[in-house]
Amino acid sequence: MKLLLAFSRRGQHDPGREPVIARVVTETGVLVNVEKANIDSMAGEMLIDIPDKDADLVRQRLEEMGVTVRVMENAVVRDEEECVDCGACISICPQEVFSFDEEWRLRVKSERCVLCGKCIQACPHGALSQQG
Amino acid sequence: MEKSLDLINARIRDGTARIVTAEEMPGIVDELGEEGALAEVDVVTTGTFGAMCSTGAFFNFGHADPPIRMERVWLNDVEAYAGIAAVDAYLGATEEAESKDHLYGGAHVLEELVAGGTVELRATSRGTDCYPRRSITTELLLDDMNQAVMVNPRNAFQRYNAASNATDRTLNTYMGTLLPRCGNVSYSGAGTLSPLANDPGFRVIGSGVPIFLAGGEGMIVGEGTQHSAGGGFGNLMVAGDMKQMRQEFLRAAVMNGYGVTMYVGVGIPIPVLDTGIVRSTAVRDEDILTDIIDFGTPRRDRPSLATVSYADLRSGSVEIGGETVRTSSLSSYRQARAVAQELKAWIEAGKMELALPTRRIDPAKRSKPMRETAVTPRVRDIMNRQVISITEDEEIRVAAKRLLRDETNHLPVLDGNGTLVGIITTYDVSKAVVTDGRLRQVKDIMTRKVIKTTADEPVDIAARKLEQNNISALPVVDATNRVVGILSAIDLGKLFGGRRRR
Numbered sequence: 244m245k246l247l248l249a250f251s252r253r254g255q256h257d258p259g260r261e262p263v264i265a266r267v268v269t270e271t272g273v274l275v276n277v278e279k280a281n282i283d284s285m286a287g288e289m290l291i292d293i294p295d296k297d298a299d300l301v302r303q304r305l306e307e308m309g310v311t312v313r314v315m316e317n318a319v320v321r322d323e324e325e326c327v328d329c330g331a332c333i334s335i336c337p338q339e340v341f342s343f344d345e346e347w348r349l350r351v352k353s354e355r356c357v358l359c360g361k362c363i364q365a366c367p368h369g370a371l372s373q374q375g
Numbered sequence: 376m377e378k379s380l381d382l383i384n385a386r387i388r389d390g391t392a393r394i395v396t397a398e399e400m401p402g403i404v405d406e407l408g409e410e411g412a413l414a415e416v417d418v419v420t421t422g423t424f425g426a427m428c429s430t431g432a433f434f435n436f437g438h439a440d441p442p443i444r445m446e447r448v449w450l451n452d453v454e455a456y457a458g459i460a461a462v463d464a465y466l467g468a469t470e471e472a473e474s475k476d477h478l479y480g481g482a483h484v485l486e487e488l489v490a491g492g493t494v495e496l497r498a499t500s501r502g503t504d505c506y507p508r509r510s511i512t513t514e515l516l517l518d519d520m521n522q523a524v525m526v527n528p529r530n531a532f533q534r535y536n537a538a539s540n541a542t543d544r545t546l547n548t549y550m551g552t553l554l555p556r557c558g559n560v561s562y563s564g565a566g567t568l569s570p571l572a573n574d575p576g577f578r579v580i581g582s583g584v585p586i587f588l589a590g591g592e593g594m595i596v597g598e599g600t601q602h603s604a605g606g607g608f609g610n611l612m613v614a615g616d617m618k619q620m621r622q623e624f625l626r627a628a629v630m631n632g633y634g635v636t637m638y639v640g641v642g643i644p645i646p647v648l649d650t651g652i653v654r655s656t657a658v659r660d661e662d663i664l665t666d667i668i669d670f671g672t673p674r675r676d677r678p679s680l681a682t683v684s685y686a687d688l689r690s691g692s693v694e695i696g697g698e699t700v701r702t703s704s705l706s707s708y709r710q711a712r713a714v715a716q717e718l719k720a721w722i723e724a725g726k727m728e729l730a731l732p733t734r735r736i737d738p739a740k741r742s743k744p745m746r747e748t749a750v751t752p753r754v755r756d757i758m759n760r761q762v763i764s765i766t767e768d769e770e771i772r773v774a775a776k777r778l779l780r781d782e783t784n785h786l787p788v789l790d791g792n793g794t795l796v797g798i799i800t801t802y803d804v805s806k807a808v809v810t811d812g813r814l815r816q817v818k819d820i821m822t823r824k825v826i827k828t829t830a831d832e833p834v835d836i837a838a839r840k841l842e843q844n845n846i847s848a849l850p851v852v853d854a855t856n857r858v859v860g861i862l863s864a865i866d867l868g869k870l871f872g873g874r875r876r877r
Contacts, residue, residue: 327424327626327638327707327709327710328707328708328709328710329425329638329704329705329706329707330703330704330705330707330708331551331552331561331703331704331705332703333691333701333702333703333704334554334558334559334560334561334700334701334702334703335551335552335554335559335703342691343691343708346709347707347708347709347712348709361552364552364631365551365552365631367426367551367628367629367630367631367636367638367705368626368628368638369629
């Protein structure tokens with residue numbers, strides 16, 4: 244399961260100044276895969292992937308440390324009305340989220356998405372968006 | 376054996392004609408042989424659904440009271456060409472709206488009309504004795520127009536070059552997003568289903584032939600603009616009544632960083648008259664070859680990186696220089712199939728009969744490049760040939776002196792053989808000074824990845840390199856990477872000083 248973490252780095256003791264991920268890993272023993280991180284001077288955002296069964300534990304521990312946690316179920320969303328099944332997104336995606344089925348319909352494996360946003364810009368039909 | 380068109384149309388009328396799609400045909404020919412397929416199949420339907428920028432429609436809005444002779448016309452703020460009589464206009468798909476808060480263009484207006492939506496017509500005029508009115512604003516539905524005739528000057532190309540990008544930065548093109556270092560390949564076209572791939576000799580595809588156009592019944596006007604069948608890039612000018620069209624087969628699109636375009640569904644029925652037509656409609660993806668072109672070369676004639684078939688492209692990946700590269704289609708194969716299927720259903724239901732061309736399209740014609748009468752300025756016309764350079768083993772101090780003495784900001788760095796290996800600027804030298812003298816030689820501080828140009832490169836392209844890389848000079852190199860000049864932003868100013876050659 245993918246969790247989108249947001250944390251402040253304003254104050255010296257804000258979670259963004261602490262080794263929160265390392266702490267969660269050592270305390271819980273859950274292996275966390277950091278898929279994307281965007282950290283600036285005031286705040287940070289991070290996308291992590293963890294086994295589904297450990298999600299509650301990790302989430303609870305992160306929230307205790309002051310991190311805002313959002314479960315990303317469908318990171319990238321496809322609007323079936325707008326999509327014409329062209330496939331422009333397929334080769335743009337670094338995570339191989341998109342492919343064709345036997346009927347040349349677009350198949351979306353959104354669990355692989357790391358929210359890079361490339362497909363959203365590349366879609367000629369404006370059919371892709373990020374989960375709101 | 377041969378079959379006449381009259382026989383085929385008689386079979387369509389009495390419901391006994393055998394219609395198949397171009398996707399089914401190769402298998403039928405394999406099974407029955409050419410003679411057998413000729414006896415069995417009467418019509419092969421083709422289809423394609425992809426971005427066709429060259430799309431638009433003529434409208435007649437009817438006369439207002441008091442009447443107006445429209446000189447400028449906008450539909451939902453997208454300008455249409457109004458230089459055709461009083462209340463007529465042609466709206467092109469790629470024309471963009473004047474208020475640019477989001478990309479919206481002619482294609483969106485056309486889709487909106489076909490979907491049954493309301494469009495705002497705005498027009499202005501200077502006013503005449505017979506047409507006194509000077510402006511009008513009104514809301515129109517497609518049904519309110521007397522005529523809405525789609526006329527697409529250049530649709531349904533025989534094949535399209537595929538696109539890749541060998542440069543280091545992402546390119547946004549009409550072929551979609553092209554990732555750096557040949558990170559992907561983008562292609563277009565329906566391969567085996569593609570109309571012209573099934574009749575490359577233009578034997579039965581020509582003027583007057585009835586077609587499927589965006590969900591309605593249309594016809595072929597003749598060869599498309601830039602038709603170049605001799606080189607494998609034939610195309611068609613097509614027309615159809617927009618009032619019959621459906622949104623499913625007419626969709627506006629935006630190519631990121633490029634602009635507005637329109638996805639159009641086109642299908643052509645091919646009468647199976649003889650074994651020649653059996654053979655041409657038995658074409659498979661494997662038989663249709665195209666080149667992967669490097670869009671990183673910003674010129675008309677771009678180099679080919681590889682030649683591949685549509686079977687390769689549709690497999691999901693191709694090989695370029697030993698590397699596996701993933702492919703993306705810009706056109707929709709599923710929709711191309713839907714076009715061919717629907718056309719098949721029309722003919723089976725007796726809704727459309729076939730016709731032979733009233734005028735043939737030249738299968739050998741080639742399009743010409745533009746004749747340019749003004750000389751395009753080249754880098755050699757304005758570059759500075761007095762190049763001050765330095766070698767990589769010199770001390771930074773020497774470089775600093777040279778920059779000062781020659782009042783220049785850029786020093787191309789050469790190796791022992793005189794070839795370009797780097798560049799340093801006054802900024803690099805200043806940076807070296809503040810690092811406590813740990814860096815001593817030019818090669819310690821030089822930029823090794825030099826953005827450069829050649830003497831015969833058009834100045835416009837060199838200027839774009841300066842702008843995109845936020846730099847102010849480009850070394851000019853020859854084929855062996857020896858520096859023959861330097862082009863600085865200051866040299867570009869010469870173009871505006873009247874020294875441009877005519």
